[in-house]
Amino acid sequence: MPAYQRMLDPTPNGLHSGESPLLSTVGLTKRYGDFLANDSINIDIWPKEIHALLGENGAGKSTLVKAIYGLIQPSAGEILWRGTPIVLSGPSEARSRGIGMVFQHFSLFDNLTVAENVALGLDGKESFRDMSARLEQVSKTYGLPLDPRREVWQLSVGERQRIEIVRALMQDPKFLILDEPTAVLTPQEADQLFLVLERLKAEGRAILYISHKLEEVKRLCDTATILRGGRKIQTCNPRLETAASLARMMVGGEIREVKSAASRQTTIPRLVVNDLSLTPEEAHGVRLQHISFELKGGEILGIAGVAGNGQDELFAALSGERLSKDPGTVVIEGIAAGHLSITKRRKLGAAFVPEERLGHGTAPRMKLSENALLTGHAASGMVSHGFIDTAATLETVDRATETFDVRKAKRDPEAASLSGGNLQKFIVGREILRNPAVLVVSQPTWGVDAGAAAVIRQALLDLATAGAAVLVTSQDLDELVEIADRIAVMFHGRLSEPLATRDATREKLGLLMGGSSLEPKEAAHAVGA
Amino acid sequence: MQLVLEKRTERSNTIALVSPLVAIGLTIVTMTILFAVLGKNPLLALHAYFIAPLTDSYSLQEIAVKATPLVMIAIGLALCYIANAWNIGAEGQFLIGAVAGSWIAVKTQGTDAGVWVLPAMLVLAAAAGALYALIPAICRVRFGASEILTSLMLVYVADLFLDYLVRGPWRDPNGFNFPTTAEFDSVATVPLLIEGGRLHLGSIIALLVVAAAAILLGRTIKGFEIRVVGAAPRAARFGGFNANQLIILTFAVSGALAGLAGIIEVAGPVGHLQPGISPGYGFTAIIVAFLGRLNPLGIFIAGLFLALTFIGGEQAQIAMKIPLDVTKVFQGILLFYVLACDSFILYRFKLVFPNRQVARGTG
Ligand SMILES: Nc1ncnc2c1ncn2[C@@H]1O[C@H](COP(=O)(O)OP(=O)(O)OP(=O)(O)O)[C@@H](O)[C@H]1O
Numbered sequence: 031m032p033a034y035q036r037m038l039d040p041t042p043n044g045l046h047s048g049e050s051p052l053l054s055t056v057g058l059t060k061r062y063g064d065f066l067a068n069d070s071i072n073i074d075i076w077p078k079e080i081h082a083l084l085g086e087n088g089a090g091k092s093t094l095v096k097a098i099y100g101l102i103q104p105s106a107g108e109i110l111w112r113g114t115p116i117v118l119s120g121p122s123e124a125r126s127r128g129i130g131m132v133f134q135h136f137s138l139f140d141n142l143t144v145a146e147n148v149a150l151g152l153d154g155k156e157s158f159r160d161m162s163a164r165l166e167q168v169s170k171t172y173g174l175p176l177d178p179r180r181e182v183w184q185l186s187v188g189e190r191q192r193i194e195i196v197r198a199l200m201q202d203p204k205f206l207i208l209d210e211p212t213a214v215l216t217p218q219e220a221d222q223l224f225l226v227l228e229r230l231k232a233e234g235r236a237i238l239y240i241s242h243k244l245e246e247v248k249r250l251c252d253t254a255t256i257l258r259g260g261r262k263i264q265t266c267n268p269r270l271e272t273a274a275s276l277a278r279m280m281v282g283g284e285i286r287e288v289k290s291a292a293s294r295q296t297t298i299p300r301l302v303v304n305d306l307s308l309t310p311e312e313a314h315g316v317r318l319q320h321i322s323f324e325l326k327g328g329e330i331l332g333i334a335g336v337a338g339n340g341q342d343e344l345f346a347a348l349s350g351e352r353l354s355k356d357p358g359t360v361v362i363e364g365i366a367a368g369h370l371s372i373t374k375r376r377k378l379g380a381a382f383v384p385e386e387r388l389g390h391g392t393a394p395r396m397k398l399s400e401n402a403l404l405t406g407h408a409a410s411g412m413v414s415h416g417f418i419d420t421a422a423t424l425e426t427v428d429r430a431t432e433t434f435d436v437r438k439a440k441r442d443p444e445a446a447s448l449s450g451g452n453l454q455k456f457i458v459g460r461e462i463l464r465n466p467a468v469l470v471v472s473q474p475t476w477g478v479d480a481g482a483a484a485v486i487r488q489a490l491l492d493l494a495t496a497g498a499a500v501l502v503t504s505q506d507l508d509e510l511v512e513i514a515d516r517i518a519v520m521f522h523g524r525l526s527e528p529l530a531t532r533d534a535t536r537e538k539l540g541l542l543m544g545g546s547s548l549e550p551k552e553a554a555h556a557v558g559a
Numbered sequence: 560m561q562l563v564l565e566k567r568t569e570r571s572n573t574i575a576l577v578s579p580l581v582a583i584g585l586t587i588v589t590m591t592i593l594f595a596v597l598g599k600n601p602l603l604a605l606h607a608y609f610i611a612p613l614t615d616s617y618s619l620q621e622i623a624v625k626a627t628p629l630v631m632i633a634i635g636l637a638l639c640y641i642a643n644a645w646n647i648g649a650e651g652q653f654l655i656g657a658v659a660g661s662w663i664a665v666k667t668q669g670t671d672a673g674v675w676v677l678p679a680m681l682v683l684a685a686a687a688g689a690l691y692a693l694i695p696a697i698c699r700v701r702f703g704a705s706e707i708l709t710s711l712m713l714v715y716v717a718d719l720f721l722d723y724l725v726r727g728p729w730r731d732p733n734g735f736n737f738p739t740t741a742e743f744d745s746v747a748t749v750p751l752l753i754e755g756g757r758l759h760l761g762s763i764i765a766l767l768v769v770a771a772a773a774i775l776l777g778r779t780i781k782g783f784e785i786r787v788v789g790a791a792p793r794a795a796r797f798g799g800f801n802a803n804q805l806i807i808l809t810f811a812v813s814g815a816l817a818g819l820a821g822i823i824e825v826a827g828p829v830g831h832l833q834p835g836i837s838p839g840y841g842f843t844a845i846i847v848a849f850l851g852r853l854n855p856l857g858i859f860i861a862g863l864f865l866a867l868t869f870i871g872g873e874q875a876q877i878a879m880k881i882p883l884d885v886t887k888v889f890q891g892i893l894l895f896y897v898l899a900c901d902s903f904i905l906y907r908f909k910l911v912f913p914n915r916q917v918a919r920g921t922g
């Protein structure tokens with residue numbers, strides 16, 4: 031008998047079938063300084079169960095699964111594997127016991143093949159040939175098609191995630207953890223993933239599933255555990271709850287509705303792109319071809335599209351990380367800016383939020399105040415005569431923290447120590463607080479919880495209402511439909527004509543995202559060409 | 560019980576300070592063994608190395624004199640290294656600075672040129688050092704050539720160039736054929752701080768350089784730029800900072816400082832240009848930079864410490880016939896331990912007990 035006495039979490043079918051849970055945590059606690067990221071968490075995972083782990087940004091979800099996977103050592107409490115306490119010295123020990131994990135951020139080498147990447151992530155001693163054969167076989171069995179010989183850079187985000195999943199499955203895990211796996215997937219890719227998860231469950235495996243998408247959780251998961259502020263609030267059956275009631279448990283209150291001001295006036299054109307074409311800088315980049323659009327003040331333009339169709343390249347060209355020879359291709363506030371540096375564009379009133387938070391939007395190992403300076407030095411009075419005004423940088427941190435409810439362990443921590451969603455809130459806050467005339471933002475709510483996503487979307491709307499031009503690139507069609515006035519689609523480096531949001535049905539957007547044209551004649555023409 | 564290496568979530572500042580001390584401790588342990596193997600009494604040897612030089616005023620001044628070029632060069636190198644630009648050729652920039660400055664001294668020799676001579680020498684030396692450092696920097700930025708290799712190889716070019724000058728065109732006609740220029744005139748000499756002593760104005764300049772670097776890195780946007788470009792290149796680009804410009808800038812600054820150190824050495828303690836004006840200052844400064852945690856104040860302390868090993872090495876040679884090369888061995892071992900101990904800034908050891916709970920980390 032385990033030396034503890036407490037109520038067990040329910041099994042999927044509501045019965046404890048006499049056996050013990052596959053994995054339990056008992057009073058699991060993780061402390062960072064005085065800050066409790068996990069506070070005595072008890073959770074039971076049963077075989078044949080898909081168990082959701084829900085909570086706001088910074089609730090402690092990633093911390094909990096990292097402890098279960100042996101990536102960090104808990105400060106107190108224990109982990110029971112089939113009823114016996116275990117201590118994991120690291121991920122390889124977790125894997126050898128049958129615990130697998132798929133991270134939200136992939137760890138793949140672009141210039142290696144699928145098989146080589148898988149080989150690097152396995153601890154086994156089998157030959158490369160045997161491993162490749164097994165890889166093909168596993169990927170076939172689970173309907174996760176992968177060509178072991180392709181190089182990773184050629185693959186879509188969904189395919190890359192497949193590599194990670196297959197790699198985890200090749201260890202034959204009894205228990206698989208997925209940290210926000212669908213955040214980066216298209217709806218179709220997500221549906222495919224769910225089929226695989228159902229199948230794994232049918233095979234008797236257990237799955238712990240972190241997601242901010244509550245509808246998806248209701249569809250897929252048998253059990254849901256909700257964390258708030260590092261504590262477990264409740265374990266429930268998500269099918270008996272509504273998305274709203276789950277959200278209430280996560281937040282401990284109601285979630286704000288995003289409201290668009292009824293009367294949004296469009297004003298002068300603030301961001302104009304004229305026939306922008308750019309050859310990619312990197313070997314595997316996408317060529318931008320004849321992109322043109324005009325964005326007025328008071329307007330939000332959404333850019334949809336499957337990742338890797340030139341969105342990153344467009345962002346770089348707009349921000350000035352990539353310069354264009356022809357100044358007239360990018361016009362900001364009436365000034366030809368194609369040849370201007372990102373700093374000069376910021377001085378013209380533009381602000382930018384890139385997709386990648388760590389390493390692009392922020393320097394991970396630097397403090398938040400320094401990261402405020404990173405983009406604020408251009409035009410926010412943080413620098414005078416070359417000297418840094420530290421008080422001003424700290425003030426930006428405090429204001430962003432307050433306005434966007436950034437949860438962190440201390441006033442000015444390193445960027446990397448924030449949870450993913452909280453860092454995103456900080457970055458968006460940092461830019462919006464500068465009151466930009468033009469805001470270009472990629473994946474504004476990537477990995478952000480429902481409450482915080484609403485806050486960010488509201489802020490974008492408010493910014494537009496106040497007269498700014500906002501360009502939002504997002505994989506999340508619902509998000510675009512919710513906030514954008516017009517939506518254009520990117521495909522193979524080209525941008526479609528924007529559709530008014532009320533005309534942008536899913537079917538139309540889907541066609542455009544697949545590369546077809548909306549007019550039947552032209553479509554036939556394109557196929558013929 | 561098991562020992563695991565765990566990544567720290569935040570950089571540990573305590574360890575950042577303690578790690579050089581641990582490295583020094585480990586080096587001393589290793590040296591003790593080495594002395595024993597060489598058949599010398601380790602205690603006496605260590606005394607000769609680390610204690611004896613601190614006991615008389617002459618040696619103390621000599622430590623400051625030796626620390627002067629080390630600190631000046633290391634400050635420049637630290638700026639490069641923080642920005643992720645790898646200048647290994649400070650020794651060459653030091654020599655070129657010495658040569659360029661000496662040119663004025665040689666040309667004005669015996670004339671009634673006034674007090675402008677020394678300032679002109681300093682300026683020219685700094686400019687020459689900077690230009691010489693720009694060669695690898697520009698090759699890197701333009702052609703992608705490894706600045707590590709090019710800057711290192713230019714050391715040998717500078718060395719041979721100096722050799723040629725003092726054996727050929729600049730040789731002192733009254734110098735009994737020794738490869739050296741004539742003794743510099745007094746207007747071409749760095750003034751002493753204490754009459755009859757060794758300490759000279761260069762040490763004051765080194766202190767100013769330390770202070771300037773501390774302000775630059777800690778308080779200015781340029782210093783921030785240097786730090787971001789090194790720490791997160793993509794974020795730096797997003798911030799509007801140009802990594803290539805920064806390579807050029809940091810190389811130029813470190814070349815200028817090395818060149819300045821070179822002429823101060825020649826126009827100061829040495830007094831004339833000759834081969835062997837540097838016992839490897841440009842290379843030892845690399846150790847100083849890392850031992851000092853690429854931090855100006857740290858470099859100041861580390862510079863004094865390594866100067867101590869130079870003086871101690873000389874004393875140990877005189878007193879105990881320990882070869883002078885042992886000093887180099889010592890410095891090499893020290894760099895090795897410094898880099899090894901640095902891992903603990905980002906990682907920590909944890910004791911994991913298979914049954915109950917986890918011990919507290921060592922940091
Ligand atoms: N290394 C660390 N040092 C200090 N605090 C940390 C560290 N790692 C996490 N935290 C804090 O612990 C809390 C929980 O973080 P965690 O990453 O588990 O959140 P999460 O629930 O996964 O959030 P998200 O949905 O945003 O990914 C956060 O407030 C975070 O700031």
Ligand SMILES: [Mg+2]
Nearest residue numbers: 091092449450
């Ligand atoms: Mg997380």
